[in-house]
Amino acid sequence: MAKTDVPIVTELKDAELIHVPLKANAVVLHGTFALIDATGHGIASSTAVAGTQKCLGVWDASYDNTGGADADRLGLVRRKKAFLFKNLETDAVAQADLGATVYVADNQTIAKTHNTNARPIAGTFLGFDTQYTDHVWVEIA
Known part of the structure; x- marks a missing residue:
């Protein structure tokens, strides 16, 4: 995409609450760090912490993707x-x-x-x- 030389409308949304797809079988707990792995999926709150993970915020509720595949369930993450x-x-x-x-x-x-x-x-x-x-x-x- 080339640069613009005219004014444009840039869409925006609030990013305080975001949806994050959960890893297969992940169970996340309300109030704990919302960590994602290298695939961009929310990992279980019981998963060992690793430097390759990213913290997006805090889980806004508990979510259970037991029996589900990657991204079968979404969780809300509170940030900012x-x-x-x-x-x-x-x-x-x-x-x-x-x-x-x-x-x-x-x-x-x-x-x-x-x-x-x-x-x-x-x-x-x-x-x-x-x-x-x-x-x-x-x-x-």
């Missing part, structure tokens, strides 16, 4: 918000890390480091929670 997650004790963020990129340690926990590229990016560390002091706020864009 700050979410409250556990802070991994053995690789925890500190106040000095405010604004830093943080990584997925498990389906509900973030870590300060990528662990030699073994963890996908979760988002940006926005600070500690005042009520749940072992939890942190993470923006997922």
